[in-house]
Amino acid sequence: MxxxxxxxxxxxxxxxxxxxxPSENWTDFTRPMVDNVYDYLRTQGYALPGRDAFFQQLSNQIDQVWAEAKKSWAGAQFGDALQRTFANCGLPVEDLDLDEILRVYDWQPMEGxxxxxxxxxxxxxxxxxxxxxxxxxxxxxxxxxxxxxxxxxxxxxxxxxxxxxxxxxxxxxxxxxxxxxxxxxxxxxxxxxxxxxxxxxxxxxxxxxxxxxxxxxxxxxxxxxxxxxxxxxxxxxxxxxxxxxxxx
Ligand SMILES: [Mg+2]
Missing domain, CATH: 3.40.50.1000 (HAD superfamily/HAD-like)
Known part of the structure; x- marks a missing residue:
């Protein structure tokens, strides 16, 4: 039946x-992962603003993609926030492999x-x-x-x-x-x-x-x-x- x-x-x-x-606040938790991306881009030879400025820029873009998505319950994407950050830093977004950068970010569970x-x-x-x-x-x-x-x-x-x-x-x-x-x-x-x-x-x-x-x-x-x-x-x-x- x-x-x-x-x-x-x-x-x-x-x-x-x-x-x-949670063992730490969100900023402290994500900072090393953003640094992974920063180091990767530097290794690729791209000129970037300072680490703090890059982190702040990405944080702002993250806030923005969520705020925009919530207006229509669209699905915000971390990749969008990254690409907007790259564009604002003058990087050639179309040349960057977003999947690879997401792997480089190296997301991990938070302790606690x-x-x-x-x-x-x-x-x-x-x-x-x-x-x-x-x-x-x-x-x-x-x-x-x-x-x-x-x-x-x-x-x-x-x-x-x-x-x-x-x-x-x-x-x-x-x-x-x-x-x-x-x-x-x-x-x-x-x-x-x-x-x-x-x-x-x-x-x-x-x-x-x-x-x-x-x-x-x-x-x-x-x-x-x-x-x-x-x-x-x-x-x-x-x-x-x-x-x-x-x-x-
Ligand atoms: Mg929940």
């Missing part, structure tokens, strides 16, 4: 991964960020129960970069489909990104549950697209719902299994 729910789709950050105790203790047991249990599993993250990185983290946490193999907003061209809450994941999972909105921590992105979009929404609300987040109403709210991923049993 076919079951009503056949897929569970997760947000990544603050839903499966616990960002409550780990899966919630319940994440892997719950993913394991969902697989054992036969659910298809998906991941949708509002990340401006391509999925292969976030996969570096999923591999470090030994989580990647649980997912039948994984997408970032950067790759998809839309971010949550735009229905197109949910529909993309549903298509990859060969299912329909009414047969899928979405679990995420941001009411205005994760939950609003899941509701609009017709999925069953579950707000992940661990004590350290305490987010303002801003009028968004999730179908269910959980404080720990453990609470997901009884909800799925109830949905039958």
């Amino acid at each position: 076919s079951r009503q729910i056949d897929a569970v789709i997760f947000d990544l950050d603050d839903t499966l991964l616990d960002w409550s105790q 960020v780990e899966p919630f203790p319940e994440a892997i047991p719950v993913l394991e249990a969902l697989r054992a129960r036969g659910y298809k599993l998906g991941l949708i993250t509002n990340s401006f990185f391509p999925m292969w970069m976030r996969d570096i983290e999923l591999d470090a946490y030994r989580m990647r193999h649980y997912f039948d489909a994984r997408i970032t907003s950067g790759d998809t061209g839309y971010m949550k809450p735009h229905p197109a990104i949910y529909q993309r994941a549903l298509n990859l999972l060969h299912t329909e909105p009414q047969r899928a549950v979405f679990v995420g921590d941001r009411p205005e992105n994760d939950i609003a979009g899941a509701n609009e697209t017709g999925l069953i929404s579950v707000l992940m609300s661990p004590p350290h987040l305490n987010r303002d719902l801003k009028g968004v109403v999730p179908h269910y709210t959980i404080q720990s991923l453990n609470e997901l299994l009884p909800i799925l049993e109830q949905l039958g």
